[in-house]
Structure formats: structure tokens, C-alpha cells
Amino acid sequence: MWSRPLIITATLAAIIPTVLAACATADLMPGALPLGIADQRVPTVDTNAYIYISAPATLALTSNALSVDALAVASAEVLLMSVGREFATRLTFDESNAPEDAPSPGAGGWTVWDERNMRAGPNTPWGIRVREAWEQDARAPFGAQFPAAWAQLQELPADPPATPVASGFVRNFGGLIAEVIEPAGASIPSLGDGLALVRVDRVVFAVYANDLAVLPNGIAPGVLANHGLSVLAVAQSTYPGAVVGQVYGGFVSALGLAPVELDGVTAHYREAAPDLHTVVLRAGATIFFAMSATRAEAEALIQAVVRDQATRE
Numbered sequence: 001m002w003s004r005p006l007i008i009t010a011t012l013a014a015i016i017p018t019v020l021a022a023c024a025t026a027d028l029m030p031g032a033l034p035l036g037i038a039d040q041r042v043p044t045v046d047t048n049a050y051i052y053i054s055a056p057a058t059l060a061l062t063s064n065a066l067s068v069d070a071l072a073v074a075s076a077e078v079l080l081m082s083v084g085r086e087f088a089t090r091l092t093f094d095e096s097n098a099p100e101d102a103p104s105p106g107a108g109g110w111t112v113w114d115e116r117n118m119r120a121g122p123n124t125p126w127g128i129r130v131r132e133a134w135e136q137d138a139r140a141p142f143g144a145q146f147p148a149a150w151a152q153l154q155e156l157p158a159d160p161p162a163t164p165v166a167s168g169f170v171r172n173f174g175g176l177i178a179e180v181i182e183p184a185g186a187s188i189p190s191l192g193d194g195l196a197l198v199r200v201d202r203v204v205f206a207v208y209a210n211d212l213a214v215l216p217n218g219i220a221p222g223v224l225a226n227h228g229l230s231v232l233a234v235a236q237s238t239y240p241g242a243v244v245g246q247v248y249g250g251f252v253s254a255l256g257l258a259p260v261e262l263d264g265v266t267a268h269y270r271e272a273a274p275d276l277h278t279v280v281l282r283a284g285a286t287i288f289f290a291m292s293a294t295r296a297e298a299e300a301l302i303q304a305v306v307r308d309q310a311t312r313e
Contacts, residue, residue: 031156034164040142043133049080051168058094059215073215081126088121088130152204155234155286157308161300162208162230171202198237198244198251205233225275225293232301233289241284248282262299263306283309
């Protein structure tokens with residue numbers, strides 16, 4: 001019953017006017033993040049991935065699984081524990097507009113509608129904990145529930161070439177990343193092994209778009225091109241930058257990336273699939289992955305990172 005969520009990084013994955021994260025620590029220049037994420041209160045449950053979606057204008061959602069057509073959505077959040085089985089979704093409506101004939105829960109999960117929200121998830125112990133957290137307001141600010149991911153999100157550029165409309169993180173991925181991006185028609189061999197090589201276990205990301213009007217209903221080939229989306233992911237190694245530098249060459253080689261010069265720095269590029277271009281940049285122990293339907297848009301994200309890094313020095 002449940003469609004796969006929008007989590008795109010090398011991944012995934014993603015939706016809003018540029019704001020400076022109010023909760024950032026004083027020694028960090030905060031990156032541009034989706035409107036409202038600094039105040040977003042998330043369920044206090046363990047999760048392997050989380051994404052918050054919000055755009056300057058209301059987003060229209062059409063879903064056969066939910067029996068809705070052009071439902072006006074102000075924001076959304078998705079929690080993922082395992083691909084294809086354990087993920088939960090919460091939609092917040094722009095106004096009191098729940099369908100008069102809201103569908104009943106399917107056999108594989110639960111669905112709850114009220115005037116301002118729709119919540120759905122699986123009938124598993126984890127899914128029930130998420131449902132209870134939403135029902136009982138057992139929630140905490142994003143930065144308090146996921147402090148390491150929140151701090152890492154501040155590495156995103158403060159002046160990206162498009163509006164941030166979604167943001168989140170993926171951890172404990174290994175094969176999880178490959179399973180998430182596979183529906184988009186992407187093939188990035190050895191990604192999990194490569195990130196393990198440079199000792200990375202969590203990736204944070206932002207999704208960018210201008211004039212987004214439709215909320216993507218899952219991941220499918222062409223999702224970036226169809227919705228005008230670009231993605232920037234940040235992977236932080238636990239190794240010192242010098243050590244990462246020694247193994248980075250093997251990492252980009254394993255991913256089939258070729259060097260490219262951007263604003264005086266060397267990045268690496270690959271067309272991962274039709275309408276899916278990837279550019280990777282290392283800055284010390286941090287690795288940035290940009291993905292877009294066009295090479296120019298992916299390179300523009302990395303160029304924003306280069307400018308941002310120069311400002312922080």
C-alpha cells in the first residue's frame with residue numbers, strides 16, 4: 001500500500017525558501033535549510049532515515065494508495081527504518097481539508113486522518129511506536145533528537161543555486177542507499193563499500209527546487225527531471241582529512257568518477273543514469289555529492305559548496 005518515500009542521496013533525499021538554521025551552534029555558519037525544519041518536532045523513536053519536506057507554496061499530492069487527488073500539503077515528514085517494509089509518513093495539510101471519505105487502513109499498515117494531518121505507517125513494533133509518538137506528542141526538536149545529523153546539516157552551503165525544499169539524513173545504510181536509489185534507475189556500484197572505506201556511516205542531504213508545485217509520490221526513473229529537483233548530500237568521515245585524502249582516489253575510482261575542474265578545485269563527475277548526473281567534491285574529511293538531472297545543475301551545487309567553504313576559512 002505504501003509508496004517508497006522521497007529519499008534521494010547518492011541519495012537520497014527530499015522541499016523551501018532559504019533560511020539560516022536558528023539552532024546552529026555559534027562556531028558554524030549555518031547552511032540553507034527548508035523553512036520550518038529548525039522548529040520541526042520529530043517522533044522520539046530510533047530511525048535509519050528521516051526527511052522533512054516543505055516548500056514556499058502548497059504542494060499537490062496525488063496518490064492512488066491514499067485515494068487522494070491534488071491534496072494540498074503544507075509539509076511532510078517521512079521516517080524510514082527498512083526499505084519497502086518499515087516507513088511512516090505524516091502529511092500536514094495547508095488547511096482543514098482531509099477527504100470526506102478518508103480511506104480505511106490497509107492490511108499491511110495503519111492510516112489516521114484528522115482535519116490537519118494524515119499519518120500512516122506499518123503494523124510492526126517500530127511502526128506502532130511511531131504512531132504512538134505522534135498521537136501522544138512524544139516528540140522533540142530535530143536538533144535535539146538527531147544532534148549529530150543536525151550539526152552535519154550546517155555544512156550545506158548558505159547560498160545554494162535553488163531553494164531548499166527538503167532535508168534529512170540516512171544512516172546505517174550499507175545496502176540501504178542502493179535500495180533507496182535503485183527505483184530511480186540509478187546504478188552506483190560499490191557506493192556502500194566506498195563510503196565504508198572512508199569510514200562514513202551517516203549521510204545528510206538537502207533537496208533543492210525552484211517553483212515546486214507537486215509533491216513527488218515516491219522514487220521513480222526521471223524523478224529529478226520531472227520535478228526539477230537537485231540533491232546535495234554530505235558525508236563526514238571519522239578519519240582525519242589527511243587519511244581520507246590517502247584513500248579518496250580509490251573511492252572515486254571505485255565509483256567510476258572522472259576528475260573535473262570547477263572554480264579552481266578538482267571535483268569528480270559521472271553520469272550515473274539518464275537524467276542523473278553526479279559530481280563529488282572532497283573538503284578535508286567531508287565529501288559532498290551533488291545529483292541533478294543535468295550536469296550543469298549538479299556542478300552549480302558543488303560550485304556553491306566551493307564558495308561556501310572559502311567563506312568559512
